[in-house]
Amino acid sequence: MIRVDNIKKSFGKNEVLKGISVHIQPQEVVVVIGPSGSGKSTFLRCINLLETINDGHVYIEGVDITDKKTDINQIRTDVGMVFQQFNLFPHKTVMENIMLSPVKVKKIAKEMAYEKGIELLKKVGLVEKADAYPDSLSGGQKQRVAIARALAMEPKIMLFDEPTSALDPEMVGEVLEVMKQLAKEGMTMVVVTHEMGFAREVGDRVLFMDDGLIVEENKPKDLFENPQHTRTKAFLSKVL
Amino acid sequence: MIRVDNIKKSFGKNEVLKGISVHIQPQEVVVVIGPSGSGKSTFLRCINLLETINDGHVYIEGVDITDKKTDINQIRTDVGMVFQQFNLFPHKTVMENIMLSPVKVKKIAKEMAYEKGIELLKKVGLVEKADAYPDSLSGGQKQRVAIARALAMEPKIMLFDEPTSALDPEMVGEVLEVMKQLAKEGMTMVVVTHEMGFAREVGDRVLFMDDGLIVEENKPKDLFENPQHTRTKAFLSKVL
Amino acid sequence: ACGTSGTSGTGGEEEELKELKVMTDAAYAPFEYMDGDKIVGFDIDVINAVAKEAGYKLNIKHTGWDPIFVELKSGSYDIAISSISITPDRLKEYDFTLPYFLSTNKILIPEDSDIQSADDLMGKVVAVQAATTGHEAMEKLFGEKHKDIKAFENNNLAIMELEKGGADAVVADNGVIEYYSASNPDKKLKVVGDKDTFDAEFYGMMFPKGSEYKADFDKALETIIENGTYVDIYKEWFGEEPDLDTLKAEQEASK
């Protein structure tokens, strides 16, 4: 599904990714953990080319997205992304947020997009907020709308960058619930998160990143209970 | 030590505190929990008069601080406060942050304030950062400096308003450690926090606030394991 | 050569000459204008000659036109020379020397203009310098604050407006516009007069009411006219003989 092949990324002289390779299977849920600044967000952003990659390749369903000839906008419709800061469009209602891209980019008829939107809002439990503006929503609700918006493009893969860490603790649950549901339905997912409970319950595999490298990867249970690497141990002792 | 007597506080038409009464003993550690918007911060801020109280009284060591004749600045030197957002003074070094108030308000000699500062920095494990500027510190370090700064005024009571919730998870531990130490040394403390582990280990008493009222209070163990009120139960089920 | 001619009473050789502050709007060639940072012109030469005769030193400043009337009144300057026509209105507020120059308003127009007299100006746009006698004459002709009168803060801007086509004519003192059209032949301008509409005017040096210097200046002015200095200056600037008879007659009349 996704093959990441030895990618490298620098900001100026600061090499942030020092050669990352991963193979992600369809329907797999991969959780990425690691200390702040280790390059987790950068890694995710490279997968849908929000950052230009300096070296290496990323293949999505066999297509090399780093190839200049590839139509990035086409690729991006296949890769949904959910950000820590929600990034809803504040000048549009919830429903308009969801319908915008299907209508403008995929040229889907408004009525169809609307129906799809209602369906998605049902899924995240927010149908009654269809006409509300983002500013009137709680953090948890915003993030659920953001997930629905990404799903509206019918992506094959969903990327989540710390989707719950800007939320009040009470609201974390409702967002994780939606994500669990999504995983159950067979979505391929890459999730950067500090929620170890989620990783343990839903993750098929956990990657531990430090200093621009994948230091260790394993099934969640094994990695959490039996970390091999000293850096992993140090990190887990702090957060668990 | 502190007696809070049926205080009420409104912002405009919005009554945020609807009659709060608490009695806090010397050396007691009181933990305040509750959903967002329930008035926890407002309650803390009323104790050192960062908010004017509409009705009711607060007595600190028998002195009515709501009395117009009371010198608030005098009272505030007895009540240290630590904020979620640290609020260090960015234009001053760590040591200058700590020394500012003792020197300018308490008129303590600079040398003495400096010695005291070094002592406090040792306590929070940051002596080597004495001459650093706040911007160069991590969140956890900033918060430890903020604690040291509050302690420099030799307060009799310390108020903490979610001291760890703006921190990356890895840094939470180091701040809680300092607070535990403080509790052990017998400081009277009121702590608003989402860290249930801390509440359980250090708290003498937990107050659960909702909608401007103290709904339930008890020893941490009892309150967490055996909540009486439905609202408490609902809240705890989400965050524990 | 320091010009103490003894008129200032007890003056010995060492005594400093009294310095008078003079205002002018140095944007009115050839009477007063800037040559680089120096103020030059006919008026300047005349007042220097008069002051030398009367035993004063002068400090001439370019201040602009409107300020002349405001500031002379407030007493911050002693005298103004700036092609100021002596009018009954002005005489109410200020003192003047005897007239030193005969002038009349005339009309500056492009060579191909069909304007021949003031009456032809009706319906045309006329640029003037604000608060001059030319401005007043046009208001008398067109009506107060008439839309077709464009008043600028100095005469150069008014002439510029004419050249750039924003006005059909400029009405101003003959000396100025004649000098301008003569010294800028490439601009293809001509000057027409209209004795019926524009009265003869006489320039005077202007003082605040009750000035102590008026008498000295009057006397010195008559002296330089008598001794030929005035004629020399006049010829130098205008290349012809002045009409001394008319001027002297007016001087007698205004005494």
Place this chain on the structure above:
Amino acid sequence: MDFKFDIIIDYAPYFWEGTLLTIGLSIAGILLGTILGLFIGLGKIIRNKWLAFPFTCYVTFFRGTPLLVQILLVHFGVVPLFLGETNGIVAGVIALTLNAAGYIAEIFRAGIQSLDKGQMEAARSLGMNYFQAMRYVIVPQAFKRMIPPLGNEFVVLIKDSSLLSVVATPEIMYWGRMMTGQYARVWEPYLTAAFIYLFLTLTLTILLNQLEKRLKTE
């Protein structure tokens, strides 16, 4: 100091006409300036440095030189070139428009850049291309943020239009200066002009504040 109210009353009709012209000139300036300014602002944020260069020059020139110079150049230089003759009102509209456009271009650019980078990223990650993202997500939000500074620019224009008195455009200040010329008095004409301007700018400011409040609650 005696303050002669009667001469102000004499001049009242002229001040009234001047006020109307001042308002007209400022409105023309803000409207045309906004259109031109948006265009130049968009030009300035083009990534290609060479394409953006003329727009950058425009902004630099009109923000870097005094309006008085611009007015004189437009009145005696530019307008005669096109119209064949000077015209104080046309020159006023053109000079104010060109000047305002320089500032509005920057307001627009700042409005766009003040938007969180996340908005652009979210739009791109939803598959929109750069122009779609600008059109549907960035520009509409930037517009809303532009309203307060645009209002401010309007106030600036009202005041700046006073410079047109130098080229005999008969707005408020022109009549103030005529009055000084006629009566050789300072305080009456200039204080009258000052208070008319103050009235205009304050009224506008109050209206703008209300607009801003309404926008905020929306």
Place this chain on the structure above:
Amino acid sequence: MDFKFDIIIDYAPYFWEGTLLTIGLSIAGILLGTILGLFIGLGKIIRNKWLAFPFTCYVTFFRGTPLLVQILLVHFGVVPLFLGETNGIVAGVIALTLNAAGYIAEIFRAGIQSLDKGQMEAARSLGMNYFQAMRYVIVPQAFKRMIPPLGNEFVVLIKDSSLLSVVATPEIMYWGRMMTGQYARVWEPYLTAAFIYLFLTLTLTILLNQLEKRLKTE
């Protein structure tokens, strides 16, 4: 159109003198304006509405009326009242100072209000009174934030000082207008003036950007 460089060269020494005076006037305006502006800004944030009122009026007047009016009032009205005579340079310094102070007062107020409320609260919770908190915590930080807008005000002053040409203060624009008078030409004098101003404002802007960068890294 023929462009006569020789007449520009003739006037070069005067433009040079004018440039020095423009720079001098702007420096005087920014320095004195900052001192006065700080004072007025502090006055304006007084909580007591009545005490703050005169300061608010000051700011409203000087920001709400055209600088041209202010210059004429100061030159013909205020200066003669105190000095007994007009003086273009004194009037220039006073008018620019008074005007700049109105804007700087607002810059100062904005600088203070842009500071996080938490700073004041932290200071008060450490036992400082209002004045101690202002003096040791708020004002020093506000100062640093004021530097960029103060720099901007400096640029504005350079341009605004051109209005002093109307009262015959011999700065750049004055010589430009004299040159127009002498040679009856438009483009040469005004473009020359425009480029001198552009040079001054651009140089200053570059210096300010560097200063800002340095401040940021500090």
